Amino acid sequence: MNDDGGWVLRSTRKLFRSPWFDLRQDELTLPTGEDITYTVVEHPGYVMVVPLDAEGRVLLERVYRWTVQDTVLECPSGGLDGEDPEVAGRRELLEETGFTAARWEPLGSYYGSNGISNERFHLFLATGLTDTGHHAREPTEQMELEWHGLEQAVAMAVSGAVADAPSAFGLLLAQRHLARAGE
């Protein structure tokens, strides 16, 4: 990161600000000499958690997403607030599901949509789950929790039944991580 690739920033301005993301418009000169305008979604990033219980079941959320007008099966996730991704993962898992996890293993950090956005997400496998019985969801977090065996959840990721790409990808990474740990 912080490689300018030989692109020269001539000017920049904010087009939109919100608590969730901003829009920034940059006037650039490419290494070819061509002048272009590039509009970037500025996103603080987010954490996504694959919560796995002692019986090998994954805790997923069936959540309504206004953006796609669809109810989508997802892993618990939430935006970063400038803090450490694992700290955010612990908070989001507890707030959305009421569960805590004893063990947090990173599965990787990836760009989500780098054609238009600087969004980066951080994946964790969370095990040693305990149900506190209390969640604290946001008003827009209209969801139901579902348990699925990991193999079944992975099959749903591959078939598209888990239609959210970061969740589906996280499930495949969790399966590989566990297979390797068990070798």
Place this chain on the structure above:
Amino acid sequence: MNDDGGWVLRSTRKLFRSPWFDLRQDELTLPTGEDITYTVVEHPGYVMVVPLDAEGRVLLERVYRWTVQDTVLECPSGGLDGEDPEVAGRRELLEETGFTAARWEPLGSYYGSNGISNERFHLFLATGLTDTGHHAREPTEQMELEWHGLEQAVAMAVSGAVADAPSAFGLLLAQRHLARAGE
């Protein structure tokens, strides 16, 4: 899709338009009765291709991304222009790499960032590759092509060396698809 989830749209307006994405701001009433403002990135969607040659090697692009100020290893991809994803895949593969592919197998369609965007991407495995020797890249497509064995590419997806999530996910799906086809 097209499920309103009981959310009532009171008004909507465009905040930003561009050839790549728009920004739409909706005033909504949630099923709880609470009024909220939800700003949605409207994206036409894109296609992403895993090109695999007869020697089992994957064709990847090392491309500079201004959004993340980083040079990222990716699968060939490009925005949809309202057309069929496979048609777009054929065009983008040819324009970016100069290759055509005889066989196109869908690997799935997924939401990329459904907390803020309606973006959906369509993954394909493309085999039977032929090099035309001619590409036609956009000025912003500052890239080099690289061949990697599929197993190595998957290892790079898991390690984060392929830092673009849709590309890394696509490589894992391609590997599973081929393993199942070979069973």
